[in-house]
Amino acid sequence: MRLLTILDVSSEKSGVHDFDPEEARAIAWFLTGLHHEAIRLTKKYRQLNEHELLLLNGPTSQSTDPDKLTMIDVIPAAVDVPGEAEGMIFIQEALLLLTPQEQRVVQATILDGFTEREAAKELGISQPVVHRAKERALKKLRKYFLR
Incomplete structure (x- = not known):
């Protein structure tokens, strides 16, 4: 109503x-x-x-010792700093196999995430040169990693 x-x-x-x-x-x-x-x-x-x-914040065991580890001390961190550092060293060693131009192209297109066109503009070379350098670099890296 x-x-x-x-x-x-x-x-x-x-x-x-x-x-x-x-x-x-x-x-x-x-x-x-x-x-x-x-x-x-x-x-x-x-x-x-x-x-x-x-x-x-509770203890990991039944002991009453205040210096004992707590649960939060035992849980692994979300970021594996030593593992990441080891991975970066491995990548840097692999990049040493490449020519300086190939290193710059791989850095720009793969590690920094630029497109080939953006990388070409950034590096001051043509897009086909970036493409060929990237292909050569990836071929060398595949050979290195699969040995």
Whole structure:
């Protein structure tokens, strides 16, 4: 049952719309429920994060020695710094097999992620030269890695 009418000033065309109090009440109820659910989930995830921190700060064994390792000390880091350094040394050794131009082309197209056209512009050479140098370099690197 539509009892009231209101002016719609939000649209470009000003018009008169019927106002349904039952529909407004249902929308308000729905929005209130969403608000309460958002608050509940926020509290839940905050408690989970606090619980995880407590677990990670706990001892790895049943001993009461305060100098013992905690769980967070045992979990591996997301970044493997020694492994990455070793990989970089391996790549640098492989790049020494290439001519200086091939090194620059591989650096630009593969390691820096430029397209051949962008690399050509950056290096001041033509795109076909970049393509040929890249192909020669990749052929040398394949031979080196598969030996």
